[in-house]
Amino acid sequence: MQSPICLVSKAAEFAARRHTGETRKARPNEPYINHLAEVANILAEVTDGADAELVAAGWLHDTVEDELATRVELKAEFGDRIAALVDEVTDDMSLPQAKRRQKQVEDAPHKSPDAKLIKIADKISNICARIHANPSPEQRTELAAYTMWAEDVVAGCRGGNARLDAKFDETVRAAKSAF
Amino acid sequence: MQSPICLVSKAAEFAARRHTGETRKARPNEPYINHLAEVANILAEVTDGADAELVAAGWLHDTVEDELATRVELKAEFGDRIAALVDEVTDDMSLPQAKRRQKQVEDAPHKSPDAKLIKIADKISNICARIHANPSPEQRTELAAYTMWAEDVVAGCRGGNARLDAKFDETVRAAKSAF
Numbered sequence: 001m002q003s004p005i006c007l008v009s010k011a012a013e014f015a016a017r018r019h020t021g022e023t024r025k026a027r028p029n030e031p032y033i034n035h036l037a038e039v040a041n042i043l044a045e046v047t048d049g050a051d052a053e054l055v056a057a058g059w060l061h062d063t064v065e066d067e068l069a070t071r072v073e074l075k076a077e078f079g080d081r082i083a084a085l086v087d088e089v090t091d092d093m094s095l096p097q098a099k100r101r102q103k104q105v106e107d108a109p110h111k112s113p114d115a116k117l118i119k120i121a122d123k124i125s126n127i128c129a130r131i132h133a134n135p136s137p138e139q140r141t142e143l144a145a146y147t148m149w150a151e152d153v154v155a156g157c158r159g160g161n162a163r164l165d166a167k168f169d170e171t172v173r174a175a176k177s178a179f
Numbered sequence: 180m181q182s183p184i185c186l187v188s189k190a191a192e193f194a195a196r197r198h199t200g201e202t203r204k205a206r207p208n209e210p211y212i213n214h215l216a217e218v219a220n221i222l223a224e225v226t227d228g229a230d231a232e233l234v235a236a237g238w239l240h241d242t243v244e245d246e247l248a249t250r251v252e253l254k255a256e257f258g259d260r261i262a263a264l265v266d267e268v269t270d271d272m273s274l275p276q277a278k279r280r281q282k283q284v285e286d287a288p289h290k291s292p293d294a295k296l297i298k299i300a301d302k303i304s305n306i307c308a309r310i311h312a313n314p315s316p317e318q319r320t321e322l323a324a325y326t327m328w329a330e331d332v333v334a335g336c337r338g339g340n341a342r343l344d345a346k347f348d349e350t351v352r353a354a355k356s357a358f
Contacts, residue, residue, distance in 0.1 A: 005183055005228030012191055013220040016213045030199050031210035037195040041188040049184030 004052030011056035011078060012040070018068035026129040026142070035125050036062065042121040046163040053078075054114055057085040061118050065090045088115035089122070101149055108156030116157035120164050123150040124171045131178050140179055147175040183231030190235035190257060191219070197247035205308040205321070214304050215241065221300040225342040232257075233293055236264040240297050244269045267294035268301070280328055287335030295336035299343050302329040303350045310357050319358055326354040 002010070015036050022032035040058035047054060056078060063069040064086050075083035088111055091100045108119060127150055130143040151172060158165050181189070194215050201211035219237035226233060235257060242248040243265050254262035267290055270279045287298060306329055309322040330351060337344050 003223075003228030005187060005231055005234055006223045007228075008184060008187060009216075009220040009223035009228070009234060013213075013216040016210075016216040020209050020213060031195075031212060033210060033212050033216075034192075034195045034199060037188075037192040037212075041192040044182075044185045044188035049182030049186075049188070052184055055184055055188060 007052045007056050007078070008040070008059070011059040011082075012037070014069075014077065015059040015063060018063055019066070022066070024129055026126065030129075032062075035129065036060075038125040038128070039118070039121045042124055042164070042167065043117060046117075046121075046161050046167065051114075053081050054085070054117065057082045057114070058118060058121060060086050061089050061122065065093060067093075085112070085114055085118065088112060089118050105149070105152045105156065108153050111157065113160045116160050117164060119157045120154050120161075120168050123154055124168050126150070127171050127175050131175055135178065143175055144179045147172055147179075186231045186235050186257070187219070187238070190238040190261075191216075193248075193256065194238040194242060197242055198245070201245070203308055205305065209308075211241075214308065215239075217304040217307070218297070218300045221303055221343070221346065222296060225296075225300075225340050225346065230293075232260050233264070233296065236261045236293070237297060237300060239265050240268050240301065244272060246272075264291075264293055264297065267291060268297050284328070284331045284335065287332050290336065292339045295339050296343060298336045299333050299340075299347050302333055303343075303347050305329070306350050306354050310354055314357065322354055323358045326351055326358075 016033045019032040019036070024030045024032055024035050027034075036059050039061065040055050043051075043058040044055045049055070060069070060074060060078065060082065063074065064071055071083050071087050074086055091104065093100070095103065104119075108116070111119065127143070127147055130139070130146050132139050135143065154168055195212045198211040198215070203209045203211055203214050206213075215238050218240065219234050222230075222237040223234045228234070239248070239253060239257065239261065242253065243250055250262050250266050253265055270283065272279070274282065283298075287295070290298065306322070306326055309318070309325050311318050314322065333347055
């Protein structure tokens with residue numbers, strides 16, 4: 001059994017290596033790892049750092065979706081629970097975006113409690129990335145569309161952690177004042 | 180008092196944000212945060228994750244040197260010990276590189292035990308980044324020069340953690356076989 005700090009540190013380095021070269025969709029000047037650091041930190045904060053596997057899964061949550069690791073590999077490196085959590089929040093990228101977004105809304109209520117926490121943290125980070133200081137009309141439209149969709153997904157994920165739910169609501173308020 | 184996982188997660192996100200836009204000197208296709216993730220993970224591994232403040236300092240160790248944070252700010256955000264550790268491993272960038280390198284060799288033996296651990300982890304990560312699959316003559320020369328200097332610095336830092344010393348020696352062997 002690895003110590004909590006070792007597990008999280010290993011997950012962070014693994015994610016950093018694998019996502020090298022990727023940038024954030026909404027902030028192309030930021031490396032993708034910034035998104036993962038945000039998600040992991042949100043999860044740590046709202047759970048008072050009590051669950052290292054959840055935080056590690058936050059770092060790793062896009063590795064399978066982005067085809068940078070397999071579930072088998074994550075299981076071998078990080079154990080069953082983390083591999084299963086990442087798998088649960090992995091979209092089928094062979095589907096078109098509209099279908100994937102619809103599926104996230106439909107599937108959200110059926111996810112495990114911990115996968116729901118990752119989903120909400122992911123949406124908080126992604127909404128924040130779409131809030132720009134001097135947005136173009138396209139950026140406003142994108143922020144509005146993303147936020148409304150995120151609200152639909154998160155509606156099916158709420159109730160597991162009151163601080164996380166409040167943080168999401170606060171993020172949505174900030175986004176709406178920037179539409 | 181923050182939990183160990185919260186402290187490390189906060190340090191990682193802080194470092195990721197601040198170093199946005201920087202790339203590794205020896206691997207310009209990698210974001211700088213990859214180096215910090217490596218250093219933090221080395222420190223976690225060789226101490227079995229027993230010291231979250233040391234690992235957090237690993238994430239933050241270049242923020243003051245790169246003028247992305249001040250010691251005062253680090254103290255306010257992360258506490259006295261982390262701010263002092265980062266300060267101890269911060270070079271005076273107003274000096275020319277040759278002078279800075281000489282100063283690191285001279286100062287190393289007088290650093291605190293924990294600052295010495297960060298120094299060694301930093302050198303391991305930086306040597307590894309200079310080992311290329313098909314090195315150009317310039318890359319071989321740079322690897323040789325960096326490694327020899329790193330050996331001089333680390334000579335003044337050894338003895339605090341046998342696993343870290345062994346990891347450094349192994350890295351130097353790998354580098355020398357690639358000169």
